[in-house]
Amino acid sequence: MKKLFIILAVMAVVFGCTEQQHPLLRQVWGLIEVNPESAKVVLAKVHTNSLSEQDKAEYGLLKTILISKTHGMYMVYGMIDNDSLISASIAYYNQHGDEWHRGHAYYYRGAIRMSKLGNMPGAVKDFKVAEMISEDADDEELKNLVYNSLHYVNIIIDNQPQALKYAHKWLDSSIELKDSMKILRGLFNCATAYADMDQKDSAYTYMTKCLQLKKYASQDLLANIYSIMALIYEEKGETAKAEEYIKKWEENGGYVNVYFPSSDGGWMETHSNLGNLTLARIRKAQRQYEKAIILAEAEVDMAGNDQKTRMKGLELLSELYELTGRQEQALEAGRKVKAYNDSMRYVNQIMQMADWQQKFDEVQQTKDFYRRTSWMQGLIIALIAMVALGIVIGMWWHRRKVRRLSFRLDEDAKRISELRTKIELQEKSGQENGQEMARLKEELENRMERISGTLLIGTQMFSQLQQHQCIAEATAKEQQCLVDYFAQLRPKRWQEWERKYSALSTAQYIFLIMQDDLRYDDEAIAAALNVKRVSVRSMRARIKKSER
Numbered sequence: 169m170k171k172l173f174i175i176l177a178v179m180a181v182v183f184g185c186t187e188q189q190h191p192l193l194r195q196v197w198g199l200i201e202v203n204p205e206s207a208k209v210v211l212a213k214v215h216t217n218s219l220s221e222q223d224k225a226e227y228g229l230l231k232t233i234l235i236s237k238t239h240g241m242y243m244v245y246g247m248i249d250n251d252s253l254i255s256a257s258i259a260y261y262n263q264h265g266d267e268w269h270r271g272h273a274y275y276y277r278g279a280i281r282m283s284k285l286g287n288m289p290g291a292v293k294d295f296k297v298a299e300m301i302s303e304d305a306d307d308e309e310l311k312n313l314v315y316n317s318l319h320y321v322n323i324i325i326d327n328q329p330q331a332l333k334y335a336h337k338w339l340d341s342s343i344e345l346k347d348s349m350k351i352l353r354g355l356f357n358c359a360t361a362y363a364d365m366d367q368k369d370s371a372y373t374y375m376t377k378c379l380q381l382k383k384y385a386s387q388d389l390l391a392n393i394y395s396i397m398a399l400i401y402e403e404k405g406e407t408a409k410a411e412e413y414i415k416k417w418e419e420n421g422g423y424v425n426v427y428f429p430s431s432d433g434g435w436m437e438t439h440s441n442l443g444n445l446t447l448a449r450i451r452k453a454q455r456q457y458e459k460a461i462i463l464a465e466a467e468v469d470m471a472g473n474d475q476k477t478r479m480k481g482l483e484l485l486s487e488l489y490e491l492t493g494r495q496e497q498a499l500e501a502g503r504k505v506k507a508y509n510d511s512m513r514y515v516n517q518i519m520q521m522a523d524w525q526q527k528f529d530e531v532q533q534t535k536d537f538y539r540r541t542s543w544m545q546g547l548i549i550a551l552i553a554m555v556a557l558g559i560v561i562g563m564w565w566h567r568r569k570v571r572r573l574s575f576r577l578d579e580d581a582k583r584i585s586e587l588r589t590k591i592e593l594q595e596k597s598g599q600e601n602g603q604e605m606a607r608l609k610e611e612l613e614n615r616m617e618r619i620s621g622t623l624l625i626g627t628q629m630f631s632q633l634q635q636h637q638c639i640a641e642a643t644a645k646e647q648q649c650l651v652d653y654f655a656q657l658r659p660k661r662w663q664e665w666e667r668k669y670s671a672l673s674t675a676q677y678i679f680l681i682m683q684d685d686l687r688y689d690d691e692a693i694a695a696a697l698n699v700k701r702v703s704v705r706s707m708r709a710r711i712k713k714s715e716r
Contacts, residue, residue: 190214190219190223190226192210192211192213192214193211193214193223193226193227193230195210196210196211196230196234197230200230200234200237204234204237207230207234208234211227211230211231211234214227221260221264222260222264224256224257224260225256225257225260225261225264225265225269225273226257226269227257228253228254228256228273229254229257229269229272229273229276231253231254232251232253232254232257232273232276232277232279232280233272233276235280236276236279236280251277251280251281254273254276254277254280255277257269257273258270258273258274258277261273267301267305267307268305268307268310270301271298271301271302271305271307271310272298272310274294274295274297274298274301275294275295275298275310275313275314275317277294278290278291278292278293278295278298278317279291279317281294282317282321288321288324288325291317292318292321292525293528295314295317295318295321296318296525296528298310298313298314299311299314299315302314308341308344308345309345311337311341312338312341312342312345312350315334315337315338315341316334316338318330318334319331319334319338319357322334322525323476326476327525328361328364328365329365330525331361331364332358332362332365335354335357335358335360336358338350338354338357339351339354339355339357340354342354348381348384349384351381351384352378352381352384352385352389355375355377355378356374356375356378356392356393356396358370358374359371359372359373359374359375359378359396360396362374363396363399363400368400368404371396371400372400375393375396375397375400378393379393379397387420388420390420391417391420394413394414394416394417394420395413395414395417395446397413398410398411398412398413398414398417398446398447399445399446399449402446402449402450407450407453407454410446410450411450414446414447414450444463444464444466444467444470445463445464445467445480445481447463448461448463448464448467448484448488449484451463452484452487452488452491457491457492458492460484460488461485461488461489461492464481464484464485464488465481465485468481468482468485479505479508479509482501482504482505483501483505485497485498485501486498486501486502486505489501625646625649625650625653626649626650626651626652626653626654626656627653629642629646629647629649629650629653630650630653630654630657630681633650633681633682633686633696634686636692636695636696638695638696638697638698639696640696640697640698640699644674647674647675647678648674650678650681651674651678651681654677654681654685661684661685665677665680667716668715668716669711669714669715669716670714670715670716671714672711672714675707676707676710676711676714679693679697679704679707679708679711680711682696683708690704690705
C-alpha cells in the first residue's frame with residue numbers, strides 16, 4: 169500500500185506538470201517502483217529525437233533513476249560513462265521545472281556521482297542542493313532519501329558531527345513517514361554515530377531504544393544491534409554483559425551486515441565480523457592473546473570495503489602483536505594504520521568536502537535569517553503604518569468632532585439670538601400666536617439647556633483645574649466639555665492654537681490649557697493628570713511635532 173501511494177503521488181506530480189506527457193514516459197513512472205526492470209524495457213522504446221525539451225529532461229531523470237535502482241548506487245561504476253544526461257535535465261529544471269523534478273534530479277545525479285571514484289565532492293554538492301529544495305518544499309520522501317545519503321557520505325569522510333546530524337535528521341524524517349523499519353535503523357545510526365564520537369552513554373540510550381523495537385528488525389540488523397551492544401559493554405568494562413550479547417550475536421549468524429544506503433532509500437550490504445572485534449577485545453582483557461589474534465585477523469580479512477572496521481582491527485592487532493613479542497608484525501600493522509590515516513582520513517579532498525558542507529549550511533542559515541528578518545521587518549512596518557493610519561484617522565475624527573461641537577454651539581447661540589428677536593417682535597407688534605410662541609420658547613429653552621449643560625460641565629472641569637484638582641478620572645465627554653467651554657471662554661487663544669497646531673487630541677488641548685493658560689509647571693500637570701513627569705515631557709514633545 170505504501171509503494172502504491174508513492175506511485176500515485178509521483179504520477180499526480182507528473183500529470184500536474186504537463187497535459188501532453190509522452191505516453192511511454194507516463195508508463196515508466198507507473199512501473200518504476202513496482203518493476204524497475206520492466207520500466208527499463210519501456211524506456212528503451214522511447215525515441216529521444218522526437219521528444220520535446222520537457223520530455224527530454226524527464227527522460228534523463230527517469231533513466232538515471234532506473235540505473236540507480238537496477239544496478240545499485242555502489243555498482244553503477246562502469247555502467248555509465250558520465251552524468252551528462254541528468255546534468256542536461258537539471259539545466260532544464262533549473263529554468264522551467266517544478267521543485268519536485270528539480271530536487272529529484274539533483275539527488276539522483278548525486279547518487280550517480282557518488283558511485284564514480286574521485287567525484288565525491290560533486291555528489292556532496294548535489295545532495296546539499298537537493299536537501300535545500302526538499303526542505304523548502306517540505307517533501308518528506310525526498311528529505312528521507314537525501315538525509316540517508318548525506319549520513320553515509322559523512323561516515324565515508326569521517327566527518328563525525330555531520331554524520332550524527334544527518335543520522336538524527338534521517339530518524340526524524342522516518343518518524344514523520346511512520347516507517348517502523350526506518351525508525352529502527354535511524355535509532356541504530358544515531359547509536360553508532362554517538363559510539364564513533366566516544367559518547368558511550370548516548371550510544372547506549374539509543375541502542376536500548378533499538379532493542380525495544382527489535383521485533384521490526386531482520387536477523388542481520390539484529391546481529392548489528394547485538395554486536396554494538398557487546399562493544400559498548402566491553403568498552404565500559406562489563407565483560408559478562410558483553411559476552412552475553414556476543415552469544416546473542418552468534419545465535420543470529422555470527423556475522424554483521426554493514427549496510428550502505430541505496431539511491432532508492434533502501435540499503436545495500438557487505439559483511440563484517442564486527443562481533444569478532446568485540447570478542448577479540450574481551451579475550452585480550454582475559455589475557456588470551458592468541459585467541460584474540462585469531463579473532464582480530466578474521467575481522468580484518470572479512471572487513472571488505474568497511475575500511476573503518478578494518479583499521480580498528482589493525483590497531484588491535486598491532487597491540488596484540490606487541491604483547492606477544494611479534495615486533496615486526498606489530499610495526500607492519502601500525503604502518504598500515506598510519507598509511508590509511510595519511511592517505512584517506514586527512515586528504516585535501518575530504519577536508520574540502522567537510523568545509524564545503526559547513527559553508528553551504530552557513531550560507532543557507534544566513535539566507536534564512538535575512539528572509540525571516542525581512543518578513544519581520546515588513547510585518548513591523550505594516551503594523552507601524554496601520555497604527556499611524558489609526559492615529560491619523562482618530563485625530564481627524566476627533567478634530568471633526570470638536571469642530572462639529574464648536575459649530576453646534578455657535579449655531580445654537582445664533583439660533584437663540586434669532587428666537588429671542590422673533591419673540592420680542594411678536595410681543596411688540598401684538599400679533600401673538602399662541603402655538604407659534606410656545607414652539608419658539610420651547611426651542612429656545614432646549615438650545616439654552618444644551619449649551620448650558622455643555623458649558624456647565626466645562627465650567628466645573630475648568631474650576632477643578634484652577635483649584636489644582638486631579639481630573640484623571642474624568643470621562644471623555646467631560647474632557648470634551650472642558651475643551652468646548654475653553655473655546656468659548658478664550659476664543660482668541662483657541663484660534664491661535666488652531667493656527668499654530670495641526671490635529672491635536674482632546675488630551676493635548678487640555679495639556680495646553682494647563683500649560684499656556686493656567687501656567688502650570690510640569691509637576692502640577694503631572695499631578696492633575698496622575699502621570700509621571702516623563703509623560704508630561706513626552707506629551708509636550710508630541711505637541712511640538714504637531715506645529716504647522
